[in-house]
Amino acid sequence: DARVTQTPRHKVTEMGQEVTMRCQPILGHNTVFWYRQTMMQGLELLAYFRNRAPLDDSGMPKDRFSAEMPDATLATLKIQPSEPRDSAVYFCASGLKWTGNTEAFFGQGTRLTVV
Amino acid sequence: QKEVEQNSGPLSVPEGAIASLNCTYSDRGSQSFFWYRQYSGKSPELIMSIYSNGDKEDGRFTAQLNKASQYVSLLIRDSQPSDSATYLCAVNIFQGAQKLVFGQGTRLTINP
Numbered sequence: 001d002a003r004v005t006q007t008p009r010h011k012v013t014e015m016g017q018e019v020t021m022r023c024q025p026i027l028g029h030n031t032v033f034w035y036r037q038t039m040m041q042g043l044e045l046l047a048y049f050r051n052r053a054p055l056d057d058s059g060m061p062k063d064r065f066s067a068e069m070p071d072a073t074l075a076t077l078k079i080q081p082s083e084p085r086d087s088a089v090y091f092c093a094s095g096l097k098w099t100g101n102t103e104a105f106f107g108q109g110t111r112l113t114v115v
Numbered sequence: 116q117k118e119v120e121q122n123s124g125p126l127s128v129p130e131g132a133i134a135s136l137n138c139t140y141s142d143r144g145s146q147s148f149f150w151y152r153q154y155s156g157k158s159p160e161l162i163m164s165i166y167s168n169g170d171k172e173d174g175r176f177t178a179q180l181n182k183a184s185q186y187v188s189l190l191i192r193d194s195q196p197s198d199s200a201t202y203l204c205a206v207n208i209f210q211g212a213q214k215l216v217f218g219q220g221t222r223l224t225i226n227p
Contacts, residue, residue, distance in 0.1 A: 033215060043159070043203065043217040055212040091158060093215075101147040101166060102207065104215055106158040 002026045004094050004107035012113045018080040021110045023092030024073055031102050032075045033093040034060075034067055037109075043091070049075065050097060082114045116141050119206050121218035130227050134191040138204030138218055141185070147207040148180055150189045152200045153220065159203055163189065194225045 005024040013019055025032050034046040047057035047067040057067060064083070069075045079086055089111050093104040120139050128134040136150075147166055151159035165171045165178040165187065177190040187206075191198055201220040208216045 035217075042219040045214055045216060048214060056210075056214050058211075101164070102213075102215065103149065103161055103164055104205075105161060106151075108158050 004092055004105055006090075006092050006107035006110050008110055009108060010111045010113075012115065013082055015083055015114055016081040017114075018078065019082050019086075019112060019114075021077045021090050021092075021112070023075040023077075023094075023107060025075065025092070025094030026105060027073075029094035029096050029105075031095040031097050031104070032069060033091075033095070033104055034075070034077050035091045035093065036088045037091060038088045046077070046090075079112075082112075084114045087112055087114050117218075118142065118208055118216045119204055119218040121202075121204050121221050123219050124222040125224055126221055127224045127226060128194050130194060130196060130225055132194055134194045134198065134223055134225070136189040136191075136202050136204075136221050136223065138187045138189075138206075139185055140187070140204075140206045140208070142206070142208040143182075143185065145182075145185075145206050145208055148178070148187045149205040149215075150176075150178060150187075151203040151205060151217075153203060154200045159217075191223075196225045196227050199223060199225045 033048040046060040052069040089109045091109045093106045095102040095104040150163040153159045163178040171178045175192045179188045203220045204218040
């Protein structure tokens with residue numbers, strides 16, 4: 001069945017290391033979101049793309065985070081260098097924009113721990 | 116003022132009763148509103164979308180929208196223990212570009 005696929009599901013890394021998270025959106029969807037979820041902040045929008053073009057990345061710390069869509073089937077979120085405060089669950093969601101509305105469907109998330 | 120606000124709860128409701136979840140939003144121009152359910156350790160799951168003022172029913176769930184009051188609610192009738200989860204309200208907000216913003220979520224517990 002159609003679903004958003006995220007890899008890896010879990011990642012433990014040391015402070016200062018580069019982390020890359022990948023997302024395969026649902027086939028045919030033209031919108032991809034990256035969210036970060038923590039107990040304190042809830043779900044925060046980091047960036048999103050429509051038709052592979054970045055529309056908004058104002059929620060992302062630009063000095064260490066970057067998001068790209070090299071093609072329609074792959075979105076990536078990179079953190080370099082990683083810090084302990086980046087520990088969170090990172091969700092990718094995809095949707096199809098139609099008549100101004102976009103319903104977003106979430107992947108299973110990447111649980112990141114930076115030690 | 117937060118863009119999307121929810122009472123964080125926890126909200127405790129007896130089995131079989133009606134659970135009422137509320138959400139307010141700040142952008143008067145918002146046109147799309149969503150309710151997601153998130154079980155502990157899982158990802159958010161879309162359960163309802165609403166775009167017009169009034170009520171929208173889907174099984175035991177009813178979403179209510181009042182754009183004049185900038186208020187969205189979700190009613191769960193005949194609550195079941197399996198409805199125990201965190202419920203997230205999401206709103207499409209225009210800030211340069213349209214983005215989907217979530218509230219903090221309300222944790223709901225249904226007591227058998």
